[in-house]
Amino acid sequence: MTFQQFQAIQTRRRFFQSTAAGLGTIALANLLEAEGRTSIANPLAPKKSHFPAKAKRVVFLFMEGAPSQMDLFDPKPELQKWHGKPLPPSMTKDLKLAFIKPTASVLGSPFQFSPQGKCGMELSELLPHIGSTADDLCLIRSMHSEAFNHHPGQLFLFSGHMIGGRPSMGAWVNYGLGSESQNLPGFVVLASGAGTSAGSDNYTNGFLPSTYAGTVFRNSGDPILYLSNPDGVSNDSQRARLDLIRDVNQERYASTGDQEIASRMHSYELAYRMQMNAPELLDFSKEKPETIESYGINRKESKQFGTNCLLARRLLERGVRFVLLTQGSWDHHSAINKGIRTATSICDQPTAALIKDLKQRGMLEDTLLVWGGEFGRTPMSEIRRPEEADNAGRDHHPDGYSIFMTGAGVKSGQVIGKTDPLGLSILEDKVSVYDLQATMLHLLGMDHTRLTYRHMGRDFRLTDVHGELVKKILS
Numbered sequence: 001m002t003f004q005q006f007q008a009i010q011t012r013r014r015f016f017q018s019t020a021a022g023l024g025t026i027a028l029a030n031l032l033e034a035e036g037r038t039s040i041a042n043p044l045a046p047k048k049s050h051f052p053a054k055a056k057r058v059v060f061l062f063m064e065g066a067p068s069q070m071d072l073f074d075p076k077p078e079l080q081k082w083h084g085k086p087l088p089p090s091m092t093k094d095l096k097l098a099f100i101k102p103t104a105s106v107l108g109s110p111f112q113f114s115p116q117g118k119c120g121m122e123l124s125e126l127l128p129h130i131g132s133t134a135d136d137l138c139l140i141r142s143m144h145s146e147a148f149n150h151h152p153g154q155l156f157l158f159s160g161h162m163i164g165g166r167p168s169m170g171a172w173v174n175y176g177l178g179s180e181s182q183n184l185p186g187f188v189v190l191a192s193g194a195g196t197s198a199g200s201d202n203y204t205n206g207f208l209p210s211t212y213a214g215t216v217f218r219n220s221g222d223p224i225l226y227l228s229n230p231d232g233v234s235n236d237s238q239r240a241r242l243d244l245i246r247d248v249n250q251e252r253y254a255s256t257g258d259q260e261i262a263s264r265m266h267s268y269e270l271a272y273r274m275q276m277n278a279p280e281l282l283d284f285s286k287e288k289p290e291t292i293e294s295y296g297i298n299r300k301e302s303k304q305f306g307t308n309c310l311l312a313r314r315l316l317e318r319g320v321r322f323v324l325l326t327q328g329s330w331d332h333h334s335a336i337n338k339g340i341r342t343a344t345s346i347c348d349q350p351t352a353a354l355i356k357d358l359k360q361r362g363m364l365e366d367t368l369l370v371w372g373g374e375f376g377r378t379p380m381s382e383i384r385r386p387e388e389a390d391n392a393g394r395d396h397h398p399d400g401y402s403i404f405m406t407g408a409g410v411k412s413g414q415v416i417g418k419t420d421p422l423g424l425s426i427l428e429d430k431v432s433v434y435d436l437q438a439t440m441l442h443l444l445g446m447d448h449t450r451l452t453y454r455h456m457g458r459d460f461r462l463t464d465v466h467g468e469l470v471k472k473i474l475s
Helices: 003-009 012-017 021-031 078-082 150-159 169-177 235-256 259-282 289-294 303-317 336-360 433-443
Strands: 057-063 113-116 121-124 138-144 187-192 215-217 322-327 367-372 376-382 393-397 399-407 414-416 426-428 452-455 458-461
Touching: 057 169, 057 303, 057 336, 138 426, 138 433, 150 169, 169 187, 169 322, 169 433, 187 303, 235 259, 259 303, 289 336, 303 322, 303 336, 322 336, 336 367, 336 393, 367 433, 376 399, 393 399
Parallel strands: 057 322, 057 367, 138 414, 187 215, 187 322
Antiparallel strands: 113 121, 138 399, 367 399, 376 393, 452 458
16 A cells, blocks of 8 residues: 555544644654745655666657758668659568558658768768767667657657557656655756647656656746736735645545645645746846857847757756656658658757757766657658649658767767668667566666556556667666
């Protein structure tokens, strides 16, 4: 029986009432938090990891829509030999395809690849800034997902399941480790671009207490809608109102032990502290001009994503445990040659700036950064508007796509995995989404098989009953 289950049938109040009122008063006083406002423990208080952690925090740069690996990370010159021709049925019979048929013509990449850094990692000409960080990267070219459509693919990546209702990765991390920030949420979401197919399912708490859900920040105005007090409402009156709500909620919590009431109480208190502290996050006036320039904030194309990348660094500095950046517009079913140029012009410079900024500040030593999408793209073309020139795109492909990682505990300057010459399948070091999740949790000091939550009569975990540690990633 968990403490919460015990508390539901035998509360502290009931226990002390049955013994002595004086003991109850003493015990209650000892349980008060530092601010003296509530006897309910902070559900986001920092917790001990299962073992010493290399990473204290995570920033996940999610490229919604699935970037094309053979145009960015995994050079396939063999595609040029097949360009415009269909592949033999023997090569395509096992492919999972969303929109095209196996007889679709091959689409060679027009973009040049070249070795980057001392490690010689081959990257596309579309990624000159990320290429300059190659020696800090661990590039995985052998990722595999079970999903080949966007919504289930995103659910699978972030919750380990293709049906909604499960907690997201950021929620699991905050449940397992808590947060080091007293004035900001433990899990923050920053969005730019066209949005994500799975929406809030990518950062939901699922069946975990709502405290662990991601909080969406805006990059202009109030970071959170309605954060500022309305006209005529002072901080003192706001504090008095919250104190009254707290007292009523505490009475109810004492009699029921309902963790959602505890979560609600903590959320109200956190919201008040955020009113005092969060607006400072968007004040970049103390940032050096060269920092603003490096993130591409002065460029129209990359302003929004660059602002989010800089904001992510500022959130991490202030103790936020998990920051999720989502950037849409990678779903290139048509005109991929044009579309991917646009997408990389948005993301390349700010991504590299964030890596370099974290490294320069010594934060990359205990920050895990992950960059990637929900799956990859096919080597065959998709033609949706044949009347338009250069309109070919690529369909969804869950096998052999690429992501990269850097930071705490990650062995840098290496490529893991190998796909066949056409990028159809994985030849070496297959890494499943579950394996990625297990390895990320390991870097955070958590055994993925022990990070569980009992719900509906059984223990659930992010990796379900799967997942193996990818030891080649570890330094």
